[in-house]
Amino acid sequence: MTTSRIRKAVFPVAGLGTRFLPATKTVPKEMLPIVDRPLIQYAVDEAIDAGCDTLVFITNRYKHAVADYFDKAYELEDRLERRGKTELLELIRNPLPSHVRAVFVTQHEALGLGHAVLCAKPVVGDEPFAVLLPDDLIWNRGPGALRQMADHAEQTGAGVIAVQDVPREMTSSYGIVATDGFENRHGRINAMVEKPRPEDAPSTLAVVGRYVLQPGIFDALESTQRGSGGEIQLTDAIAAMVAQGTRHDAYRFQGTRFDCGTHIGLIEATIRFALDNEKLNGPAREAMQRALDELGVASND
Ligand code: G1P
Numbered sequence: 001m002t003t004s005r006i007r008k009a010v011f012p013v014a015g016l017g018t019r020f021l022p023a024t025k026t027v028p029k030e031m032l033p034i035v036d037r038p039l040i041q042y043a044v045d046e047a048i049d050a051g052c053d054t055l056v057f058i059t060n061r062y063k064h065a066v067a068d069y070f071d072k073a074y075e076l077e078d079r080l081e082r083r084g085k086t087e088l089l090e091l092i093r094n095p096l097p098s099h100v101r102a103v104f105v106t107q108h109e110a111l112g113l114g115h116a117v118l119c120a121k122p123v124v125g126d127e128p129f130a131v132l133l134p135d136d137l138i139w140n141r142g143p144g145a146l147r148q149m150a151d152h153a154e155q156t157g158a159g160v161i162a163v164q165d166v167p168r169e170m171t172s173s174y175g176i177v178a179t180d181g182f183e184n185r186h187g188r189i190n191a192m193v194e195k196p197r198p199e200d201a202p203s204t205l206a207v208v209g210r211y212v213l214q215p216g217i218f219d220a221l222e223s224t225q226r227g228s229g230g231e232i233q234l235t236d237a238i239a240a241m242v243a244q245g246t247r248h249d250a251y252r253f254q255g256t257r258f259d260c261g262t263h264i265g266l267i268e269a270t271i272r273f274a275l276d277n278e279k280l281n282g283p284a285r286e287a288m289q290r291a292l293d294e295l296g297v298a299s300n301d
Pocket of ligand 1: 175176194209235261
């Protein structure tokens with residue numbers, strides 16, 4: 001088992017984002033904003049905070065906006081510079097810190113999350129790495145969720161999977177794990193299943209979109225057959241490794257997760273980040289109160 005620190009982070013961003021149509025007809029769902037930053041930026045920041053210096057985006061032919069976002073915008077920079085808009089210029093001048101590089105890999109076919117991760121194999125090579133699903137936005141005042149997990153992975157050499165408890169009726173939306181029991185925030189996984197029906201779920205501990213994986217996952221993915229939804233599932237490859245005795249720990253991270261793959265999750269994240277923003281806190285509260293009052297009056301009419 002390797003116990004080195006993760007340096008590479010994989011972002012599967014080739015999904016169609018059909019839940020947010022019509023917005024996602026032209027805008028990738030990863031580019032939907034929470035306050036002033038697109039979802040992908042929050043995930044990237046979390047990866048950099050965890051110590052990653054190589055960002056691997058698994059993308060497709062419709063997602064040029066993601067690559068453009070991390071590229072230089074010469075014309076815009078030039079215009080802002082000439083107008084003396086230094087604050088705005090700073091916001092776009094360096095999309096990534098100088099020690100961080102972005103790599104784009106095309107996923108030609110939408111064969112599932114497991115397949116997307118396998119596309120990163122030539123870039124990741126033989127070292128532990130992270131996978132972040134940008135739909136899952138994790139808010140925390142302290143260290144980011146991935147940093148917490150990377151610390152645990154570095155100490156143990158285990159694969160580490162973020163989890164949170166969900167109501168039993170929700171198990172069919174998640175990968176679900178069963179563990180040997182928990183010590184502090186982590187427990188060793190002994191079973192893992194993708195999107196089980198509530199009556200079949202081995203627990204109510206759901207996988208959240210943050211993983212620290214050991215490079216052995218690529219071999220496991222190569223022999224993984226299509227599973228839930230007819231797709232090659234990352235969950236199935238991890239389950240196969242677990243069955244062979246490779247340690248993977250479920251990790252109850254510190255922080256609040258917003259499922260920005262759903263309408264209400266995106267709205268809730270927006271509310272949270274607005275209320276946590278110095279400039280927007282007051283106006284956001286007032287706006288919410290006004291909306292409640294006005295709708296309340298309307299429904300009493
Ligand atoms: C994916 C994973 C699932 C996990 C979820 C977390 O599912 O396959 O195991 O629980 O992300 O967001 P998706 O939401 O892409 O269907």
